[in-house]
Amino acid sequence: MTHRPKSSTAEPRTLAEAAALVSTPDLDVSPDGTFGEFGGAHLPPHLQGPMAEVAQAYADARNDPEFYAEYRRLLRDVVGRPSPVTEARRLSAELGGAQILLKREDLNHTGSHKINHCIGEALLAKRMGKRSLIAETGAGQHGVALATAAAMTGLDCEIHMGAIDIAKQHPNVVRMRLLGAKVVSVDREGRSLKEAVDSAFDVYAQRPQDYLFAIGSVVGPHPFPTIVRDFQTVVGRESRAQLLERFGALPAAVVACVGGGSNAMGAFTAYLDDADVRLIGVEPGGRSAARGEHAMTMTHGTAGTLHGMATLVIQDDDGAAAPVHSIASGLDYPGVGPQHAHFQSIGRVEYVAEDDDAVLDAFQRLTRLEGIVPALESAHAVAHAMRLAPTLPADARILVNLSGRGDKDVDYVAERLGLEGVADETVR
Template sequence: MTETLSPSRYRADSAGFFGEFGGADLPPFLAEPIAAVAEAYIEAAQDPEFQDQLQALLSRYVGRPSLLYFAENLSEELGGARIYLKREDLNHTGAHKINHCLGEALLAKRMGKKKLIAETGAGQHGVALATAAALVGLECEIHMGAIDIAKQHPNVVRMELLGAKVVAVEEGGRSLKEAVDSAFAVYASAPDEYFFAIGSVVGPHPYPSMVRDFQSVVGREARAQILQAEGRLPDVLVASVGGGSNAMGLFDAFLEDESVRIIGVEPAGEGLDGDRHAATMTLGTPGTLHGMKTKVLQDADGNASSVHSIASGIDYPGVGPQHAHLEQIGRAEYVSVTDEEALAAFQLLTRKEGIIPALESAHALAQAIKLAPSMPRDGIIIANLSGRGDKDVDFVAERLRG
């Protein structure tokens, strides 16, 4: 879980900074409880019993390792590079989120907490956390923007069936950013009772590092699997980026391999020439959001902008600070994909491979589809299929009819 796969320049310092990004910018009443999480995580990361318990659940409960699948039909259709999909959609609960939710639930139990609280956008983090809470015997409260509740109703039902309390957030843009604000406010009122289980590599230290460590199993598996399948490393990695947990999970094991091109794909929404997008890495500027310094889509007064994406899980006005750092030092690049491009990729994969991807994952697929024809036929792309699209089919059908 905590094996160091990359040089120290890719890791946060003791204060949680990746270069100039990260840290823990918190009011005094939250500084102590968040510091307690950091201390507990450091201890758990060095505890073989904790690691063994987590690895056992990942294997026997989640179903890891997930498949690295050669998308032969899609590759043949496009010409050029061979496209492999890291099938996180095959995990129990249908996405990569279960990887860190189990880790956070075990850590909460270790700290003696009674309740898990979190935000969710597409609902996959909420479902995974509610699942982990049921498994380890904790209460669970999920805050979700009202717009996302309407778009992702099946996941709301799943959370409630699992015993979670789902809180609809009606303020502001009624999406992921407001859900984070709402959940943080409740946590701040009773930090001794709750464990805040952040759903991505965002927030104050230690969350960006902790969630990355829990997700790093994705990249470790993919690295071993592609070496076994092809006898060499891939040329390109692609993964969708909102907060960026699935991307950091894949990227982490390859950071030291300078020959591997690393691409994060964020939502261009309805286009970058307006304000209906969530292209933080492309158009954002340094700022502070949710306890971290990172790149933020913000107005002249430093207030986070309203954002949009067809994919609820990545419509966030910030990004994980490690992503901002990787871009700054030139180790990773970040591009954007429109709603229409993601929707086209969703349909193409479904029809060519019989795999229905999450709309979040379809952003990564869209970039792979762009790249593959321009690469040689022995080129290799790994795209992280971070979740399955069951949650999106009704919304997509309505969109296509429209």
């Protein structure tokens, strides 16, 4: 791999030009939407036409300067980009070793990285003349971001969410409804993210002329892994420029959580050519390595087809997607984005896991030492950075993509820790 030039180029005029700034042979997608042996569009015949329509509309939009100008305007004026990089000085000092830096996607409007691609998907839907957005959500961050984007652009919005996740993420359910979205509780089988995708896709399949299926990660049939990736590359482009400007050097490692993998893809792509930058994706180790107790797709998954893509899938003995678990609702998915599967196959990205206990510890320590409450999803990446930092020299830097804030998780964490409704002291 070769280093791309350190000097900045002219501001890109189109999304295609912006994506090209972080493009490498391993990033580029083939015409059929495959990344090596993974990806593609594995669809029933009646959906092949609608998906080809989306692919063509996106190909046109990503080369349209007016489309990209409006997208950038909304990122600046609504989302609040660029998001800052924060030095976690107290946490780093306590751990010893490398310095931990946080890319603050939690400070975005709606509280996570999801708004980056949701605004793009809403603009694409408007361009295509669609009346409504439909999608799944796990932790609710994608649902809130999409409902926000729909409200901004005058579109209807329908969000499908597993019944388990609705119970865990009540604040986000309320936010979606306040924003005008229809929230559908999915109470079948595992009642979590995989079933929410299934349910939303079933509705979309009946009326593809009305909806754009605004998939919430770098998963699904072509062109969605490319669409979501392209809109998320802003994260890596910003962080790379920010670190070079502030420190004159790149990080030793970039760490991000991986469920479907959108925030990690956004964080990693700008560093793919930098051979001395480790890229580390952190999966949910859950409660144990037993089937149904984790969501470690990279470790335990095998080649299969899920939600219209060829990828790695955690499968049961009959070859169906198996139940999975994560303390973080947004990571309990039995598959992974096909480009992540490809990156593992070529050895460019390391994939590791952190269990629920380590995640809870990271959640508490970042909150108490830095005053930053991370999403449980993001706390997976923090947990691994905490494990990695003491093994590296003090002049090294670890960049964590803090993909979301933990407001949505506070009640659930309080219940897990026995803090719910309890004061430290009572005065009478």
